[in-house]
Amino acid sequence: MANPIPLRDRKHTLELDRWLKNQAKAVKSPLNIAITLGSVNGFFLIAQCWLLAHVLNATAIEHQPIMAVWPYLAGIVGVFLVRAILNYGNQRFTFEAAARLRTDLRAKLFNHIHHLGPAWSREQRSGARATELVDGVEELEKYFSLYLPQKQLAIIIPVAILVFVFPFDWVSGLILAITAPLLPIFMIIIGSQTEKLNRQQWRSLTRMGAHFFDMIEGLTTLKLFNAAQKEARFIGQIAEDYRLQTMKVLRIAFLSSMVLEFFAAISIAMVAVYVGFRLMYGDIHYLNGIFVLLLAPEFYLPLRSMGTQFHARMDALGAIEPIIELLNTQAPTEHNGKLELCLQQAPNITLSNLVFAYPKRDPVLCGVNLTLPAGSRTAIIGVSGAGKSTLGQLLLGFLNPTQGDIMVDETPLAHIAPSSWYQHVSWLPQNPTLFHGTIEENIALSPRLEGHEAALKQAAENAHALDFINRLPQGFQTIVGDRGQGLSGGEIQRIALARAFYKDAPVVLLDEPSASLDPHSEQLITAAIARLAVGRTLLTIAHRLTTIEQSDQIVVLDSGKIIEQGSHDALMALNGAYTERYNQYRKAGL
Structure with a gap:
């Protein structure tokens, strides 16, 4: 026995x-x-x-x-x-x-x-x-x-x-x-x-x-x-x-x-x-x-x-x-804010002494102070593990800071109801998810509203997606499979961009959406992002030179700290960490 x-x-x-x-x-x-x-x-x-x-x-x-x-x-x-x-x-x-x-x-x-x-x-x-x-x-x-x-x-x-x-x-x-x-x-x-x-x-x-x-x-x-x-x-x-x-x-x-x-x-x-x-x-x-x-x-x-x-x-x-x-498994502490946010224009977002650490780990972000001016484009660069994705998730509200504040204009993000904040933010990851359904459903992600069709076509046109959608058998009613089965990588990315245009949120977070695309698709995506950035507060986790050079503000993260910050020309003049990183990107053909 x-x-x-x-x-x-x-x-x-x-x-x-x-x-x-x-x-x-x-x-x-x-x-x-x-x-x-x-x-x-x-x-x-x-x-x-x-x-x-x-x-x-x-x-x-x-x-x-x-x-x-x-x-x-x-x-x-x-x-x-x-x-x-x-x-x-x-x-x-x-x-x-x-x-x-x-x-x-x-x-x-x-x-x-x-x-x-x-x-x-x-x-x-x-x-x-x-x-x-x-x-x-x-x-x-x-x-x-x-x-x-x-x-x-x-x-x-x-x-x-x-x-x-x-x-x-x-x-x-x-x-x-x-x-x-x-x-x-x-x-x-x-x-x-x-x-x-x-x-x-x-x-x-x-x-x-x-x-x-x-x-x-x-x-x-x-x-x-x-x-x-x-x-x-x-x-x-x-x-x-x-x-x-x-x-x-x-x-x-x-x-x-x-x-x-x-x-x-x-x-x-x-x-x-x-x-x-x-x-x-x-x-x-x-x-x-x-x-x-x-x-x-x-x-x-x-x-x-x-x-x-x-x-x-x-x-x-x-x-x-x-x-x-x-x-x-302990869930992260949710925002207990109940304030309904109503933004009429792109906000200023300020990060004050921001610290974040996962349970039983060393801090990922240490005393980050950063301002994202209203209507500006900010690019964050850094080596893998520098804290770029964590910073993005803090801004999205997926994580709560261990210490410090995130201010949306004069309102702490912690005081804003999560559902209200999500309505004002668009997020475009490197690999966006498309669901089994029509192109229309994948762009709108919401019930039909007044002027729905006109807004849908305008969003697709702004994202350089209207031409290929019109070539599909049923146009906007064409069924795509899970994860965009039946579409190319560039087409999936443009539909995801059309989502952001359709939502028309004043705050946009991007995780280098032009990565791993062919030159033609990358050119279309870059042009669409430039159009999307107008009148919005946009933050990009950047890996491509085209994205970095077109940004109003560039932030270099290293080990959870901001080591350099400024415009492209100003940082190149310093000949420091940004210059070294920039040259590495150029040699890698990014």
């Missing part, structure tokens, strides 16, 4: 089990109804065995004609129909409880991920999170729909059977009462060994899903660098590890099932042999003996069913652990 589970792991298991039971409180009503219907079904089972015992005793022992037992047969048919209805109701309510819990838990997870924000999401592996949200939550269904109700029925039905068995044959009742605890004891001893294996199996599944998802996203890059076969072999190795983990779990599952069936069979055989000897010596009436023999298998059936569903509990414990970790 495997080594016993350490005390720490047992406590952890109890905590996970307690968490699952707490979730069940939300659907207490349908679960209680299901348990009640299952219990009533058990009493009708006893009645069915009693009627069947009368039929067997009358026909096989007393040799009565079949017509003499018609009332009993009719009763059996009636009880059978009632039990079928009760069983249907039991399954219906358990399914309802499990479905409601799945829906509520997924909503809770999505809501929590929403509160964690894009800053957290970009650090995660999409495949792992998708596995937890889809497969992980699905694994909980059997726990709530089968294991929890069966756990109660495994107590209620055997006790009810014992109540009826003892008056007819107290010795058989004693045998049943003594052997019954053996089944759950061995079930726990053997089944608990699968706990660690289930966790390993779930980690293997999450790892495989995450890696496979990442590989699909980067398939084009893998093909370009001739690395697809290597990654395919690596996924094959992960899949093989998952197969081996699954087989280990199944081996213990089959072993526990065999043990349960063995002890149940031995116990039933003991009752049968004892009743047989008593019938031989005439110590018990045939009717009573048949009734006890019919009830003996039914006595162990709920216990065996619980043993089968015990593995559903193990699967749920393995799946719920990463879900609880996700729910316990």
